[in-house]
Amino acid sequence: MTTTTNNIFTRAQQPFINAAFTDFSQEAAQRAQIEALEQVKSELGQTYPLIINGKKIKTAETFASVNPSNPSQVIGYFSKASVEQANEAVQVAARTFETWKHVPAEERAGYLFAAADLMKERRFYINAWMIYEVGKSWVEADADTAEAIDFLEFYAREALRLSGEQPVVQVEGEKNALVYIPLGVAAVIPPWNFPCAIMVGMTSAAFVTGNTAILKPASTAPAIAYQFMRILEEVGLPAGVVNFLPGSGSVIGDTLVDNPLVRFIAFTGSRDVGLRIFERASKHQKGQRWLKRTILEMGGKDAVVVDETADLEAAATAIVASAFGFQGQKCSAGSRAIIVEQVYDEVLAKVVEKTKKLTLGDPTQPTTYMGPVVDENAMKKILDYIEIGKGEGQLLVGGNHRGSGYFIEPTVIANVDSHARIAQEEIFGPVLAVIKAKDFDDALHIANDTEYGLTGAFFTQNAQRLERVKAEYHVGNLYLNRKCTGALVGVQPFGGFNMSGTDSKAGGNDYLLLFTQAKAISVKK
Ligand SMILES: NC(=O)c1ccc[n+]([C@@H]2O[C@H](COP(=O)([O-])OP(=O)(O)OC[C@H]3O[C@@H](n4cnc5c(N)ncnc54)[C@H](O)[C@@H]3O)[C@@H](O)[C@H]2O)c1
Numbered sequence: 001m002t003t004t005t006n007n008i009f010t011r012a013q014q015p016f017i018n019a020a021f022t023d024f025s026q027e028a029a030q031r032a033q034i035e036a037l038e039q040v041k042s043e044l045g046q047t048y049p050l051i052i053n054g055k056k057i058k059t060a061e062t063f064a065s066v067n068p069s070n071p072s073q074v075i076g077y078f079s080k081a082s083v084e085q086a087n088e089a090v091q092v093a094a095r096t097f098e099t100w101k102h103v104p105a106e107e108r109a110g111y112l113f114a115a116a117d118l119m120k121e122r123r124f125y126i127n128a129w130m131i132y133e134v135g136k137s138w139v140e141a142d143a144d145t146a147e148a149i150d151f152l153e154f155y156a157r158e159a160l161r162l163s164g165e166q167p168v169v170q171v172e173g174e175k176n177a178l179v180y181i182p183l184g185v186a187a188v189i190p191p192w193n194f195p196c197a198i199m200v201g202m203t204s205a206a207f208v209t210g211n212t213a214i215l216k217p218a219s220t221a222p223a224i225a226y227q228f229m230r231i232l233e234e235v236g237l238p239a240g241v242v243n244f245l246p247g248s249g250s251v252i253g254d255t256l257v258d259n260p261l262v263r264f265i266a267f268t269g270s271r272d273v274g275l276r277i278f279e280r281a282s283k284h285q286k287g288q289r290w291l292k293r294t295i296l297e298m299g300g301k302d303a304v305v306v307d308e309t310a311d312l313e314a315a316a317t318a319i320v321a322s323a324f325g326f327q328g329q330k331c332s333a334g335s336r337a338i339i340v341e342q343v344y345d346e347v348l349a350k351v352v353e354k355t356k357k358l359t360l361g362d363p364t365q366p367t368t369y370m371g372p373v374v375d376e377n378a379m380k381k382i383l384d385y386i387e388i389g390k391g392e393g394q395l396l397v398g399g400n401h402r403g404s405g406y407f408i409e410p411t412v413i414a415n416v417d418s419h420a421r422i423a424q425e426e427i428f429g430p431v432l433a434v435i436k437a438k439d440f441d442d443a444l445h446i447a448n449d450t451e452y453g454l455t456g457a458f459f460t461q462n463a464q465r466l467e468r469v470k471a472e473y474h475v476g477n478l479y480l481n482r483k484c485t486g487a488l489v490g491v492q493p494f495g496g497f498n499m500s501g502t503d504s505k506a507g508g509n510d511y512l513l514l515f516t517q518a519k520a521i522s523v524k525k
Pocket residue numbers: 189190191192193194198216217218219248249250251252253254257268269270271273274276277297298299300330331332426428454494495496500501
């Protein structure tokens with residue numbers, strides 16, 4: 001790594017500013033993205049190794065990551081780690097931890113700054129991998145890359161802040177200090193839906209705080225994770241600090257979670273897998289010297305709520321953006337619209353009209369708003385929910401699979417009971433359940449009446465109601481008079497309550513504390 005310590009501190013003194021989103025109306029940006037798509041297209045179909053202790057290991061057994069827009073197109077063939085290789089990676093990470101834990105915070109932060117710089121240079125190239133591998137539109141892919149850059153910039157600064165002197169009460173005759181030290185070996189297990197941002201965020205948070213990590217990418221998004229591994233290698237991150245372990249989530253995942261040398265698990269994914277990890281990690285394994293910590297970010301059943309005082313046009317626009325952005329495959333997706341009776345028909349009509357205008361198609365094209373859902377399993381699950389929904393409400397828009405890829409039309413189902421399955425269960429696709437509420441109080445009750453608590457939006461122009469919503473709408477990310485997706489790092493620290501996870505706030509000032517433990521040091525004068 002070339003960045004000197006002074007440069008690192010100077011860089012960290014610059015205020016954190018979110019990376020701007022690309023303006024694709026500019027011809028230069030369009031040209032750059034098209035060129036990057038061509039470049040990535042020329043790289044599709046390669047074979048990728050595991051990376052353990054800096055060594056690239058190609059396994060006999062591989063799995064293919066395919067383009068959900070065109071499933072016959074292979075993104076790449078990925079080595080499939082065995083149980084033995086997973087345990088070997090943990091051993092390597094544990095050995096590496098004994099040196100990495102003493103590396104000064106400014107050196108660790110320097111790797112994040114250097115990685116951020118490379119990611120900025122390769123922004124369109126990284127966007128292109130997401131457009132191909134998980135069907136993100138240009139805008140959604142660019143926002144994901146921007147968020148990854150933000151996590152690197154933000155956590156570098158946070159690591160330096162935490163390494164500084166912490167406030168403790170001093171007493172006569174002693175010098176007291178509180179220092180944050182790392183935990184140990186991390187199993188980092190990200191989802192496929194923010195395949196760059198969340199993967200980078202959790203991985204960088206783990207190693208910038210002095211831990212070492214095994215990164216097990218989602219099996220539908222390993223290519224993007226590999227691009228990050230390339231960047232870490234190019235900035236000179238020492239071998240063994242982050243080990244790359246594609247493979248079966250259930251086989252490799254369980255192995256990592258159960259290994260007694262793993263100190264904590266940073267996971268983002270579904271409710272059921274999160275619960276599985278929570279339970280397995282709580283079991284004390286033979287030779288384990290700690291209680292495994294779990295940092296779990298799980299599902300949501302988020303709602304956009306509208307009362308009779310709201311700006312109805314703005315509310316309808318937000319409902320559609322929250323429900324169908326990235327095909328509804330966001331934990332923050334507004335999969336419920338809860339509208340008070342007095343304005344229900346008017347808002348519903350606007351939602352139907354706007355939904356019908358959404359473009360569904362090839363995400364490599366700049367004008368496409370919605371691409372495919374991520375894989376065949378997701379498509380089948382979502383279509384099954386649509387069939388259930390036809391019995392729980394009135395299908396007004398969409399409901400069909402389209403074309404040869406995993407494309408599903410944006411689907412609106414109205415007059416849904418608030419306890420219906422499509423109003424309670426996370427579908428994780430382009431399906432919106434529209435629920436009628438009697439009044440403001442009923443709407444707020446319905447909004448809170450799921451097992452989740454991740455994000456929520458409330459449209460009202462009544463000041464007293466705004467204060468009640470702030471106090472009573474029980475979600476980790478609450479938005480008033482705007483859509484319920486699109487949290488910015490540092491601006492809206494992200495994470496939710498109840499079954500949405502362990503209440504962590506990614507991109508917040510307390511997030512890195514989850515990756516550390518505090519040590520009090522007292523020196524007699
Ligand atoms: N709360 C948040 O911040 C947030 C963010 C993004 C996604 N999500 C949630 O993630 C889900 C979609 O992502 P997904 O489909 O990748 O979720 P998933 O739970 O299917 O997979 C998540 C990760 O866990 C791995 N995994 C699977 N089985 C495992 C096991 N037994 N042990 C350990 N790891 C295992 C997978 O390989 C993947 O890497 C949705 O429920 C969404 O709400 C939540």
